[in-house]
Amino acid sequence: MKRAYISNKNKKIYKILLIHEIDSFHNEIKDLISVLNEGDEIIVYDVEEMNLSIRDLIATFESLRGKNIQINFINQLSIDLDTYLDVIQSALQIQKSYVAKKTKEGLKKARLKGKKNGRPKISQEKVKAIQYLYLSQNLPLRSISEKTDVSLGTVYKYVKKVKSEEIK
Missing domain, CATH: 1.10.10 (Arc Repressor Mutant, subunit A)
Structure with a gap:
């Protein structure tokens, strides 16, 4: 079972989400962002509890940042949302570059071995x-x-x- 605590500016916890299904946190967080106010805070045990892809995580963090809502993770280092978002975006860019480089290298090796890429030509x-x-x-x-x-x-x-x- 996953939990997220949402508190307002006065640090009063006013909602506890108990999530049983994997997809429900994703849906709950979207609904939650729409009703939270500036200065509110979401407290989640671990970023992995959110069960979001990197792209969805970035989109969620950007939505939170746009509404000036803080998110804190109990089991992670305590850093602000902007820093967390910058780190994730940088890691995503590095990963994309790495995958592109490895793909190009693999295609080059295949060509050197005589393999042809693409659809075969017809006679x-x-x-x-x-x-x-x-x-x-x-x-x-x-x-x-x-x-x-x-x-x-x-x-x-x-x-x-x-x-x-x-x-x-």
Whole structure:
């Protein structure tokens, strides 16, 4: 069971949330922010009790900061909301950069090993068959897709090329 205590400017606790379900804290905190006033304070045992993703945590903290509502965590260092928010945003940016770097490195290694990224190209014979069936037979795109054994999106791509060449 998770708990959050909400107190007003006079440090009087006026609501205790007992949360039984994982998603309910997320919903409760949204509802709570809408009714709290400037100077109120939310006390939560641990930031993990909030069970929010990093993005949702940032959005929640920004909402609290916008209404000048404090949030304190009993089991964490006592730091102000702005500092906490800055640290989380910095960590998120570092993580995004790290993931992007590792992805690029992985793709580069795969290319060096001869692996090709992206969708495989279809043969010129299939491209000509698609164009023939579309221009000469006037078949619907779905039928062309089934006859040539390529996806409907691929058929559309090559039919679109034919149409654009006709316009020129």
